Amino acid sequence: MIGLFRRPWVRRALSNWIQPAAIAGILVFAVMRGAENINYRWQWYRVDDFLFTSENGAWAAGPLVQGLFVTLEISVLSLILTLVIGLATALLRLSSSVVGRGLARGYLELIRNTPLLIQLYVMYFVLGPILGWGQTTTAIACLAAFQGAYTSEIFRAGLRTIPRGQVEAGDSLGLTRLDNYRYVILPQVLRNMLPPLTNEAVSLVKNSSIVSVIAIFDLTTQGRNLIADTFLTFEIWLTVAAIYLAVTLALSTAAAMAERRRAGA
Amino acid sequence: MSGDTPSIIAFEDVSKWFGTFQVLRDVDLSIGEGECVVICGPSGSGKSTLIRCINRLETHDRGTVRVHGVPLGPGERLPRELRGKIGMVFQSFNLFPHMTVLRNLALAPMRNLGMDKEKAEETALSYLERVHIGDQAEKYPDQLSGGQQQRVAIARALCMQPDILLFDEPTSSLDPEMIREVLDVIFELTDSGITMVCVTHEMGFARKVSDRVVFMDHGEIVESAAPDTFFDAPREERTRAFLNQILHYEASA
Amino acid sequence: MTSMIGQRKSRFRLNRLDGILMVGLVAAAGWMWYRSAIGVAYRWDWPQALSTVFATGDAGETPFFLTGIYATLRLSLWGAVLASILGVLIGVGRYAGGRTLRMFCGTYIQILRNIPPLVFIFIFYFFISSQLMPLLGLDALFSRPAEEASGWQRFLFGPPALWENLVSGVLCISFISAAYIAEVVRAGLAAIPRGQWEAGESLGIPVLDRYRFVIFPQALARIAPPLTGQYISLVKDSSIVSLISVQELTFVGSEIANSSGLLFEVWLLVAFVYFLLCLSLSILLRQVERRMTRHFHQFA
Ligand SMILES: Nc1ncnc2c1ncn2[C@@H]1O[C@H](COP(=O)(O)OP(=O)(O)OP(=O)(O)O)[C@@H](O)[C@H]1O
Ligand SMILES: [Mg+2]
Numbered sequence: 108m109i110g111l112f113r114r115p116w117v118r119r120a121l122s123n124w125i126q127p128a129a130i131a132g133i134l135v136f137a138v139m140r141g142a143e144n145i146n147y148r149w150q151w152y153r154v155d156d157f158l159f160t161s162e163n164g165a166w167a168a169g170p171l172v173q174g175l176f177v178t179l180e181i182s183v184l185s186l187i188l189t190l191v192i193g194l195a196t197a198l199l200r201l202s203s204s205v206v207g208r209g210l211a212r213g214y215l216e217l218i219r220n221t222p223l224l225i226q227l228y229v230m231y232f233v234l235g236p237i238l239g240w241g242q243t244t245t246a247i248a249c250l251a252a253f254q255g256a257y258t259s260e261i262f263r264a265g266l267r268t269i270p271r272g273q274v275e276a277g278d279s280l281g282l283t284r285l286d287n288y289r290y291v292i293l294p295q296v297l298r299n300m301l302p303p304l305t306n307e308a309v310s311l312v313k314n315s316s317i318v319s320v321i322a323i324f325d326l327t328t329q330g331r332n333l334i335a336d337t338f339l340t341f342e343i344w345l346t347v348a349a350i351y352l353a354v355t356l357a358l359s360t361a362a363a364m365a366e367r368r369r370a371g372a
Numbered sequence: 373m374s375g376d377t378p379s380i381i382a383f384e385d386v387s388k389w390f391g392t393f394q395v396l397r398d399v400d401l402s403i404g405e406g407e408c409v410v411i412c413g414p415s416g417s418g419k420s421t422l423i424r425c426i427n428r429l430e431t432h433d434r435g436t437v438r439v440h441g442v443p444l445g446p447g448e449r450l451p452r453e454l455r456g457k458i459g460m461v462f463q464s465f466n467l468f469p470h471m472t473v474l475r476n477l478a479l480a481p482m483r484n485l486g487m488d489k490e491k492a493e494e495t496a497l498s499y500l501e502r503v504h505i506g507d508q509a510e511k512y513p514d515q516l517s518g519g520q521q522q523r524v525a526i527a528r529a530l531c532m533q534p535d536i537l538l539f540d541e542p543t544s545s546l547d548p549e550m551i552r553e554v555l556d557v558i559f560e561l562t563d564s565g566i567t568m569v570c571v572t573h574e575m576g577f578a579r580k581v582s583d584r585v586v587f588m589d590h591g592e593i594v595e596s597a598a599p600d601t602f603f604d605a606p607r608e609e610r611t612r613a614f615l616n617q618i619l620h621y622e623a624s625a
Numbered sequence: 626m627t628s629m630i631g632q633r634k635s636r637f638r639l640n641r642l643d644g645i646l647m648v649g650l651v652a653a654a655g656w657m658w659y660r661s662a663i664g665v666a667y668r669w670d671w672p673q674a675l676s677t678v679f680a681t682g683d684a685g686e687t688p689f690f691l692t693g694i695y696a697t698l699r700l701s702l703w704g705a706v707l708a709s710i711l712g713v714l715i716g717v718g719r720y721a722g723g724r725t726l727r728m729f730c731g732t733y734i735q736i737l738r739n740i741p742p743l744v745f746i747f748i749f750y751f752f753i754s755s756q757l758m759p760l761l762g763l764d765a766l767f768s769r770p771a772e773e774a775s776g777w778q779r780f781l782f783g784p785p786a787l788w789e790n791l792v793s794g795v796l797c798i799s800f801i802s803a804a805y806i807a808e809v810v811r812a813g814l815a816a817i818p819r820g821q822w823e824a825g826e827s828l829g830i831p832v833l834d835r836y837r838f839v840i841f842p843q844a845l846a847r848i849a850p851p852l853t854g855q856y857i858s859l860v861k862d863s864s865i866v867s868l869i870s871v872q873e874l875t876f877v878g879s880e881i882a883n884s885s886g887l888l889f890e891v892w893l894l895v896a897f898v899y900f901l902l903c904l905s906l907s908i909l910l911r912q913v914e915r916r917m918t919r920h921f922h923q924f925a
Contacts, residue, residue, distance in 0.1 A: 130732040204642035210650070220857075220903035222864035224875060225896045232888045237660045237667070309739070316741035320868065327743060344748040348740045355739040429823050456829020466820035470842050479838055480828035525824075532828060 131352075135345055154342050157333055171343075174329030175350055181243070181318065181325060182311045185250035189307065192255030197262035211259070218256035223317055226253055231321045246318035250311060258307050265300040305362035309355045316351070326350060379438070380405045380536065380567050381426055386435035388421060388591075395421045396432065397591040405535075408568040410578040410599075413588035414614060419571045422588065423538045426569065427458040440535070456484045459529030463541040465521045467513040467528070473500070474509040477528045484532065492531075499527040503557050519550030523557050530561075537561070539570040555581075575618060579603055587611045667889060674890030678881060692783075693877025694898060699783055700794050700873050701860045707799035708859060712806025719807060720814040730807065737804030742865055746797045750869040753793055787872055794863070794871035802859045809855060813848035814840065849917060853910040857903050864899070874898060 157169045168176070196214060199207040218226070227249045235245040269292055277287035319327035330347040334340050381403040388396040395418045403409050411419050424430040425437055428450040437444045439458070442451060450458070468476050477496035481487040487495070500506045503523040505516075513521055522542055529537060539558065543551040555577050561568065562581055572578065578585050578599060585602040587595040587610075595602065595611045606612050661667050678690040687695075719730035737745065782788055817840055825835040867876035878895035882888050 130729060131736060202642060204640055204646065206639070206643040206646045206650075210646060216904070217900065220861075220907070221896050221899045222861040222875070224864045224867070225892070225899055228875075228879070229892050229896050232882070232892050236665050237657055239660070239664070313739070313741045316743045317865070319743065327741065330744075331747070340751050341748075344744065344751070348744050348748060351740045351744060352736065356735075359739065427827050429826065458827065460823070460827035462820055462824065464818075464820055466818075466824035468821065468824070468839055468843075470846070480830050483831060483834040483838070484829040528828065538827075 131349075150339055151342055153337070153339060154346055157343065157346070170329045170333055171326065171346065171350065174324060174326035175354075177323065178312065178315050178325040178327075179354075181246055181250065181323070182308070182315050185247045185254065185315070186308055186311055188247060188251035189254040189258050189311065190304075192251055193258030193262050196255060196259035197266060200259070200263055201266060215256050215259070218253055223249075223253050223314060224320070227317060227321065242321050242323055246315075246321060246323050250315055250318070253314065254307055254311050257310070258304070261300055261303045261307070265296045268299065269296060302362045302366040305358055305365060309358045309362070312354055312358070313351070378405055379403060380407075380440060381569070382436075382438040383422075383425075384436045384438070386425065386432045386437060388418075388425070388430070388432040388434075395591050396425070398435070399591075399593055401586065401593060401596070403567060403569065406565050406567055407583050408562055408581060409570070409584050409586060410582040411569065411571045411586045411588060412573060412575070412578065412614075413594075417588045418591040419588055420540050423540060423569050423571060426536070426538060427460055429460075456480060456532040457534050458536045458538065459532060459534035460538045460540070461522070461525050461529055461542045463544050465513070465518075465525045465545075467521055467525055469513050472510050472512055473505075473516070473524050476513070476524060477531050480528070481531050495531055496527070499530045500524070502530070502560075503527045504553075517550060518546045519553045522546065522550075522554045526554075526557055526561075534566065536567045536569070539568065539572065541571050541573070543572065543574060573618065575603070575615075587614065589614070661889075669889065670887060671890055674885070674887045674894065677885045677887065678891065678894060689877055690881060693872065693874040696783060696787070696791070696872055696877075697860070697863055697874040697902070699781070699791060700798065700863045700866070700871070701856075703791070703795045704798040704802065704859055704863060705856055707795060708802035708806055708855075711799060711803035713810055715803060715807035716810025717814070719811045734804045734807050734811075737801055738808070742801050742862060743868065745801060746865060746869055749797055749800065750793060753796055790871050793869065794866040794873065797866050797869070797871075798859060798863050801862065802855060805855050805858070806852065809848055809851045810844070812851075813844040816847050817843055845917070849914045853907065853914055856910060857907050860903055860906060861899070 155169075157171045159172065160167050160169050196211045199211040202208065227246075230240075230245050230249045230252075231242070234240070235242075240248065273291055273295065274287065277291040282291065315325060316327040319325055319331065322328065326347055330343050333343050337343070379402040381401075383399045383401040386396055386399045387394065399422065401422075411422065413419050421430055425432050426439060428444065428448070431447045431449065433446050435446075439450075439454060442454065444450075467473075468479070471479065474493055474496050477499065478487075478489065478492035481492040481495060482489060497506060497509060500509055503526055505520055505523055505527075508516060508520060508524070513524065516524065526542075542558065543554050546554065551574070555574060558568075558570070559577075559581050570582070580599075582599050584596060585599050586593055587602070587606075587608070589610050595606060595608045597607070602611070603615065606615060661669075679688045681688055715730045715733055718726045719734065720727075722730060783791055821839055821843065822835065825839045830839065863873060864875040867873060867879065870876065874895060878891055882891040885891065
């Protein structure tokens with residue numbers, strides 16, 4: 108029994124999950140006590156209806172879970188687009204094309220030096236109408252454009268650290284250029300980049316909450332709407348935060364494990 | 373062992389564990405004032421741990437360490453009056469990279485002894501001359517060679533006018549041609565009256581400089597004898613094996 | 626480490642990729658122009674937009690748009706100050722504190738970095754306005770008559786009527802930013818080799834002096850570059866407090882855009898102002914950083 112707590116993965120889980128959760132619990136409790144002092148009436152029992160509803164014995168997702176699905180959907184789609192943009196930008200920056208490098212540079216500076224919220228507003232109010240994009244497209248494009256700038260650095264680092272020896276070894280074995288990339292180079296690049304890319308996914312989930320300002324029914328929007336209806340401000344916000352935390356911490360833990368595995372290998 | 377001089381450092385039945393691994397096993401050792409003791413032994417035998425228990429960079433778990441007659445129990449750090457009185461020279465120099473050589477030397481006298489800047493730098497310069505690098509005072513550590521850096525580190529420790537100097541493999545990270553200059557500086561300190569404890573694999577140096585050689589293995593003190601006896605007529609089988617290995621290596625290298 | 630792609634040509638020479646990209650760019654620009662002029666028939670009116678944005682009030686007050694810029698500057702400045710203090714405390718606590726303190730600091734860092742800033746701001750805003758303000762007695766301070774504020778107070782903190790507004794914003798962004806700064810500080814401290822501590826200890830340098838003269842200067846050299854990034858992030862993140870009605874640049878921009886109907890122009894202008902702000906800040910901070918760490922050749 109004691110031995111169980113010595114196991115590395117148990118200790119990792121403890122420090123990654125249980126400890127923060129316990130402390131967060133204490134903090135929430137403190138907030139609750141504080142709120143009671145201003146006559147805030149806690150109604151946690153109403154929250155489970157917002158997670159799952161059951162009608163005639165059939166379970167259905169409540170508003171918050173529906174919101175979570177939208178959040179995940181947007182995150183996944185923009186992650187795919189992020190990878191494309193990030194890779195393209197990295198290749199352009201490393202290319203011998205003057206225009207390409209300038210384009211990549213300009214894009215990076217633009218994204219890095221303006222707030223995400225402003226990017227979203229510009230896309231929603233200016234670019235979206237011009238290009239005829241709907242809300243969801245705008246949201247995905249905006250998140251991907253933002254994250255792509257940061258992801259391109261990961262790709263760039265990954266592409267730059269391939270030892271020339273590997274390329275030459277593949278060449279000397281008579282692999283075609285394409286096969287060389289496919290079987291020798293890319294697998295190595297990808298393995299090195301998996302942990303940092305997982306962190307990008309965490310960022311995306313986190314940042315996706317900002318699309319609630321353009322009326323997309325993601326987790327944050329659902330939370331805000333429920334609060335407007337029920338005035339259960341603390342209960343709902345804390346639940347929403349806990350859901351986000353669960354998703355991002357799960358991804359971070361996965362990234363840390365992948366990292367350790369790579370380091371151990 | 374050194375019955376004539378009072379002991380300045382004494383280990384009494386000292387043991388220490390890292391987790392479940394025992395690094396020091398019932399160590400008994402007494403070092404007299406002004407003595408120069410060389411400690412040798414295979415890697416991982418606990419030499420560093422032993423001398424770090426003297427200036428309390430490590431604390432032990434059982435027994436007593438006496439420094440200047442002050443008994444230190446398990447877990448006890450160095451008492452205030454002894455801080456700075458036990459100098460240490462590290463394998464990797466550990467100079468402060470963001471300060472000039474002069475400031476490296478002057479910092480401790482200013483902050484610990486409350487010396488004013490001028491006095492501290494004057495002292496610093498005099499010690500720099502003593503290790504033959506008076507002309508490097510305004511440089512930064514990374515502008516010096518390894519041998520010079522280690523001599524700065526020795527001068528830095530001397531600035532606090534310590535009674536005890538600990539050396540943890542002071543020449544192990546030096547290129548061969550620089551080992552000599554550092555060992556010479558240490559040799560010049562032997563008649564300064566400072567008690568010196570030196571972990572080293574330089575057996576020639578041990579024979580020439582030390583009053584006593586201590587051999588450690590697996591956290592135990594296996595043998596402790598005057599250098600002539602130690603090298604020419606070691607009592608213990610383990611010592612012989614170790615010496616064989618080292619001398620053999622030195623001969624073939 | 627050699628790159629397999631990217632043997633840069635030193636001569637300025639265009640290749641096939643340049644050609645393709647240029648054609649693509651021109652096509653995209655053309656398409657955008659076509660869509661905006663003919664597709665959605667947007668009538669650009671920059672003169673009108675600029676005069677709206679920079680119009681002084683009836684009684685000659687500062688233009689609304691400019692008050693927004695000033696507010697963002699104040700928000701960023703005080704946010705950075707508070708975030709730095711909190712961040713250093715939490716980071717040092719995480720690195721050097723006892724078990725419990727380490728755990729609390731770690732949890733703070735972990736949670737704040739893992740929930741969306743927006744969600745934190747909504748929770749915290751409700752918490753501040755309902756609890757913290759009354760608790761700290763700040764509401765009493767802010768309900769003082771406005772005439773009492775002196776000139777320099779107005780300069781540093783803006784118009785007294787908006788002080789409470791400013792404090793909410795500052796608290797929100799500095800609490801978030803502190804978590805990131807704390808992590809930077811912790812990593813910076815952890816990167817200092819143990820030998821530096823041991824050398825300081827064996828020389829008998831007192832603990833606080835060891836931090837002050839030996840550890841912090843070295844940590845600072847490692848911390849400075851990521852810290853610069855955090856300050857720029859802070860300026861950018863300050864835009865989200867517009868959503869809790871803190872009257873800074875984004876808030877002001879959206880008011881003007883909605884009331885004037887000049888959506889395209891105003892939002893582009895707001896984006897441009899942020900761009901200038903962040904870019905000049907990053908250039909400035911890089912200078913400061915370089916000056917500060919001049920002596921650290923070995924880390925450069
Ligand atoms: N902080 C620590 N935690 C756990 N184990 C340690 C620690 N420091 C040292 N050890 C272990 O204790 C043993 C003795 O270490 P020590 O450094 O004293 O040996 P040493 O004789 O100085 O060896 P070397 O010649 O390699 O310097 C080694 O096996 C080492 O792995
Ligand atoms: Mg050692």
